[in-house]
Each structure stands twice: as C-alpha cells, then as structure tokens.
Amino acid sequence: MNEFIETLSIGGTGPSIAIKDSIDIAGYATTAASRALADAAPAQQHAEVVERLLDAGWHIVGKANMHELAFGMTGINDYTGTPQNPQDASRIPGGSSSGSAAAVGLKLADVALGTDTGGSIRGPAACCGVIGLKPTFGRVSRRGVAPRESTLDCVGPFAREMRMIVAAMQAITADFDTQAAQPARSGAWNVGIVQVDATPEILKAVTRAADQADCTARTLELAGLAAAFEAGLAIINVETFHAFGHLVASGKLGADLDARLHAAANTTAAQCEAAELIRRQFTAAVDHALESVDVLILPTLPALPITLDEARGGTPVIAMSSLIRPFNLSGHPALSLPLPIDGSPLKAGLQIIGRKGADEQVCAIAARFEAAI
Template sequence: MSALISAFTRGGDGPTIVIKDTIDIAGMRTTGASRALAETAHAQKHADVVQLLLDAKWKIVGKANMHELAFGMTGINDYTGTPVNPQDATRIPGGSSSGSASAVGQGLAEAALGTDTGGSIRGPAACCGVVGLKPTFARVSRRGVAPVESTLDCVGPFACDVSMIVETMAVIAPVFDKAAARKKVTACRIGIAQVDAQADLLAAVSRAPQHAGFSSQAIELAGLADAFHAGLAIINAETWAAFGHLVESGKLGADLETRLRAASSTTSDQVSAAECVRRSFTDAVDRALDSVDVIVMPTLPALPITIDDARRGVSVIAMSSLIRPFNLSGHPALSLPLPIEGSPLKAGLQIIGRHGADEQVCAVAAAFEAALAS
C-alpha cells in the first residue's frame, strides 16, 4: 500500500519531504487517516513547521499515511491502507507515523515529518530501517498539529541518514545549531541501559560503542517500567479528551474504537499518579546523564512482528516499552538503524540525551552511523 494519503507538490526546489496527516497544510483536510474526520474543514493556515519548510524552499510532495488518529503501534490502517515496511513487506511498518517512515525508506522523499507521543517516530523508524528523531519536548512548534493539547507529543523528522535529520531540524527548529550537530565526536561516554529485550538486539547495542571507539558503562534507569505505564495513562487520558467524541460517529476502525473506549476509563487518580512518576523518572534520567553523555538501548525490545500476527491479535503494547518513557520525561531520543548479526533486518539503536541537547544526540548518532557502516 502507498505510504502517502495524497501526493502533490507544493513549495520550492529544495529537499523533498512528506508531512504526516496530523499536521496542517493550508487548503487541505487534516484527517488523521480516519474516516471519522474525512469531511473535516480544510486547514485555514499552515502548521508552523510547514510554513518554515516552505519559507526555506523545501518541496512538500505528499501527506503521509498513518495509524488512525495516531493511536496505535502497528501502523495497520484498513481505511487508508497499511504502508509497506521497506525492510520486509510481511512485517508491520510501526505506528503511528507509519507512512512517514515508509516513504523515506522507499525513497519517495528525502525526509518526512512525523509526530511522537508514545514512540510514534522512533518505533516506525526502527521497523522500517530509517533514522527518526523525537526532539526535546517543545523544541519544535506543535502549532497546527493534532491533537491541539498534549503534554507528550513532539514533531520530528525521519530520513535515511543523520545528515538529513540535521538539515530538517535546522529548518523546523530555528535555533537548532547545525554546526554543533555536525561536529565530529571523537570521545563520548556512553551509558548502556540494562533493559529487557531480545538477546541479539542487546548484543548489537553492547558492541556499538566499541565500534565507534567510545567508552561505555552499564547503567540502571530507575523507574523505566513505571514510566512506561505512566505514559500509557497520560496518553490514554489526553487522546480520549481529544478524540473520544468520535466514538459515537460509527466511523472509527474497530481496533481504534476499542482502544478509545478503554482509554475512557482512565481516572484522574491514575493521571495524578502518572504525573508523580513523570517527575521521578525525569529526575532519574537527568541523574544518569550526569555521569554519561548519552544513554543507549534498543529502540524496540524485538524485531517487528508480521502483519498477519498483528491481525491475529498478537499484542504489540510492549513495542513501546523502551521508547514511551522518554515521551514522559521529554528527553531527546533518536533511533538509528542497527545491524543485527545473522539477520537481513536492521533494528534500532536508541540514543537519549540531555534536555535541549538535540544537537549532541545528532552528532553522536552520526559517529555511530559511520562506525556501523564500516
């Protein structure tokens, strides 16, 4: 299936980019790849990130497909179609920014914009074998992005290499320091987080710092599992607040309707408890980053399951166990393609940095990228 909901050309003669269908483009509907919003009013103005791209003469070449209403990890969408995973067409492309990752992986555009509320950039990037960056929370403007209110969501770029991630960030985050992001990193203290994941993925992550010539040490991230569950509680409450009214339309996909109805039961006490976890986990990550420059771990705990397995009901909630916590804490996190011994598929190396240190994350990622390619 196509990675794009619609193909068109708008803008100048600069790099090509596709825009996730939660991001407003003036004169077009922002439907969230949902039948329930198919007749929504056309956007009256561009989202800030779209305006910045057009001002910089980039060429928008389409609206990217996605998991309906950005509320799912598989990327499967029976209304707009499921974007192909360019690494393996039998496997899920990941959600919710499935079309953005797929489009870049297929070479339909040099870059793409997605959004990441619970791993929705990094998950698809890891599934599709491309680079995806969730910036520091609020580093990139969300004006003109659905849902309007979110304490977790971030707009960020996809590309086939870190260099294009840097180019995109330099446009959509005007104070982003491109020179710092391109600075050659020759020494770096890497903290390898001890997490539950597939053995071959953990082995690949452990080898990566040595390949890059970096020092590394094992670290424990206190509260990672609690942060995952807290992130779920908050995204459930905020997504229900934004889209719960659509349940009665009868136009939602069955999987999404089920998830929204479940989200409606999230209590204020659960949200309050989650906010306490947000504060404690954020502090824990900050403390860990006092002794290392970046933290690394697998992006996903396993390789993506097949579409058939997902349709048979195999649970995918654990897919976000290692990515969702950093939406809660707001730290910048990048997923870089990671070769796995004995597998034709690449997994994801997740690189987490200090708040506001998006440039350093990109610079370290570029060093890993060069080392892993050699």
C-alpha cells in the same frame, strides 16, 4: 502502494519531504487517516513547521499515511491502507507515523515529518530501517498539529542519513545549531548502556555499536523505566480521549480505535495523579543518569517487528513501546538509528537519549555511530 494519502507538489526545489496527516497543510484537510474526519474542512493555514519548511525552500511531495488518529503502534489502517515496511513487506511498518517512515525507507521522499507521543517516530523508524528523531519536548512548534493539546507529543523528522535529519531540524527549529550537530573528529563520547529486557541479538548489537563507535561505555540501570511506561500510557489515554473521544459516537472509527478509546475513557483521576508523580521521578532519574555520561543508549524496540498476520491475529504489541514511551514522559530528546544485528538481514534500532535541549549533541553522537556501524 498506500504510502501517501494524497500526493502533493508544494514549495521550492529543495529537499523533498512528506508531511504526516496530523500536521496542517493549508488548503488540505487534516484527517489523521480516519474515516471519522474524512469530511473535515481544509486547513486555513499551514502548521508552523510547514511554514518553516516552505520558507526554507523545501518541496512537499505528499501527506503521509498513518495509524488512525495517531493512536496505535502497528501502523495497520484498514481505511486508508497500510504502508509497506521497506525492510520486509510481511511485517508491520510500526505506528503511528507509519507512512512517514515507509516513504523515507522506500525513497519516495528525502525526509518526512512525523509525530511522537509514545514512540510514534522511533518505533516506525526502527521497524522500517530508517532514522527517526523525537526532539526535546517543546523544542519544535506544535502549532497546527493534532491533537491540539498534549504534554507528550513532539514533531520530528525521519531520514535515511543523519545529515538530512540535521537539515530538517535546522529548517523546522528556530535555534538549531547545525555546527554543534556535526560529529566530533576526535575524542571519545561517554555512553551509558541502559540495562533492559530485549532479545539477546539486539542487546549484543547495542554493545558492539558502542565499541565500533570508539565510545567510553559503561552499563547502568535506569530506575523507574517500567513505571514510566505505564504512566505514559495512562497520560496518553487521557489526552487522546480528550481530543478524539467524541468521535466514538460517529460510528466511523476502525474497530481497534473504537476499542482503545472506550478503554481510555476508563482512566481514573487517581491513575493520572500517580502518573504525574512518576513523570517527575523518572525525569529526575534520567537527568541524574545523564550527569555522568553524554548520552544513554538502549534498543529502540525490544525485538524485531511482528508480521502483519500476527498483528491482525491478535498478537499483543503494547510491549513494542516499552523502551520508547518512557522518554516521552520525561521529555528528553531521543533518536533511533538503524542497527545491524547478527543472523538477520533486518536492522533493529539503536536508541540514543540526550539531555533536554541537547538535540544537537544527540545528532552529533548519532552521526558518529552512523559512520561506525
């Protein structure tokens, strides 16, 4: 199997963790699963999150595979191999943190770190049936993480249980309050169910989850969700091309990356200016919605993941990120929790959005949902 680019054994005797290959581990090259970076020099020092994990006694067991250059939603990688989806080997594992999600789902590690620029933690988590958290933008250090500069990207954990998500956040974040992240023993949370387009089975499961978790729930509309998706795409294109556009000339990129970077180069200044305006408007809309509820909930993905054959055959996957990318634009913490759906052995994803900086509350509410569903 190709869950890991490189098997390692570094650190203490604590929980095992895999590290996405866009995060520096001293002495090992950070190749972002790309042939174009295969000859990169070994990292001179650990990324800050890796330092924190080692200081806390965690055990690094491998560098996790990924969609090349963290610029894709399928997780398919013809250079390093495509990680297996633990729920259904015929389906895509999701990208870009495909190897991290797969490693956790296949129980090759207790936890894995990924990165999320446009849904790259939450998407694979939903595909692979595990938990994935995108923290508040800026809450977790990005020192030693590729790309070096981003206004969207966040480092966050995958796990099979919320208690391990909390443990990982405690390790990688200086000020994470584990007590505040514990589920309340009594009282109902106020939850806003965002009205979105998704398959009927997944929408039904979201509503049922709120009932099972004994939440006080009401539906609401979130203005600008579709516009935020498009704006997030424009910003990702510009920032990814700025970081990796020079690799096009190497002739060593996968065909999908070559095409996407060429397209990203055509993003205009006017598109970027419009995207920044939408960023401000959508952030305000999410903040306003969260004034009257504790969290927002909605599906992570609008449908179950497509098959590998469908993806290779050209079935579009851009809509996969329609419900996750907007919250990279706004910077709010967002978690995907496995969600049982009627008529399928596969689990979808329940996405939980909280106030900026309230990552602990998101975890506490997610633990309540975990226990209920």
